[in-house]
Amino acid sequence: SLPTAVITTLLFAWHPLRTEVVAWISSRTEIMVLLFGLASLLALQKSQFYHKIFFALFLACSLLSKESAILFPFLATAVSPKSTIRNRWFLIVSPVLLGGWFYLRRVSVGTTQWFGSTLEMSLRPAAALKSLVHYTKTHFWPSKLSIEPWFDFPESWIDSGVFLGAVILAGLLFLVARFIRKDPPERLIASGAIWYFLCLIPFMHILPLPERAADRYANMASVGFVLMIAGALELMRRNSRFHMNWYRGTIISLGVVSLLFACVSFNLSSYWMSDQDMEYRAAM
DSSP states (O other), X not given: OHHHHHHHHHHHHHSTTHHHHHHOGGGHHHHHHHHHHHHHHHHHTOOSHHXXXXXXXXXXXXXXXXXXXXXXXXXXXXXXXXXXXXXXXXXXXXXXXXXXXXXHHHHHHXXXXXXXXXXXXXXXXXXXHHHHHHHHHHHHSOOSOOSSOOOOOOSSSOOHHHHHHHHHHHHHHHHHHHHTTSOHHHHHHHHHHHHHHHHHGGXXXXXXXXXXXXXXXXXXXXXXXXXXXXXXXXXXHHOTTSOHHHHHHHHHHHHHHHHHHHHHHHHHHHHHHSOHHHHHHHHO
């Protein structure tokens, strides 16, 4: 419905996690990869031939924007599994574009420079679970945002952050298993859970990264976050057990939250824009 679409769009656009992406010039790639990636998914839903050309063009532009664009073929399958699997154009073009990107990447920077080693292999799954807690927490309570919001890596598997991350992961898996085969509102919740988790995988230290955590890494994952909210709102609106006033009240409450998010984002914007030397180095 229109109210659900509007309020979830505002939640995404005004969330403080967008502040770094908008205010910091070197994070423009996060906007570009998401813009072109979403445009490719929209083109994929159309049946005309020129839409297929647009799909290939937008996906190529997304791949040239940032490495995380390699997720979009998988995200397309998560959102519309039947239509994408039956789409021969998608099954041919996507591997070709991904293969071309990997080849160009290897030629330009090689393979040894892709990732830096930061954590021993046995603790990477534990760090992944703890980083899942970090990114999920910043969606619900976006406080202490900064350019490099580091968190402590777990020294062993016995860590409260690792346990809580396992709980969050189990919750996401439950949403997928519960709603993936249901009607559109329920399936939207499952698709959002898959989208959220897939987009965080590259930044959850399963692969070694030189940075422990950054707000900009959650930009693509936030789409899955608001998809889950949109599915829950639509499920509430269509479920006879909920009175329409509950739906309207929730929409109004989320509107207030999004407005507060906008105020926080505005106040945070000067943080990323105050260091001119840093901005100059980023632009260079």
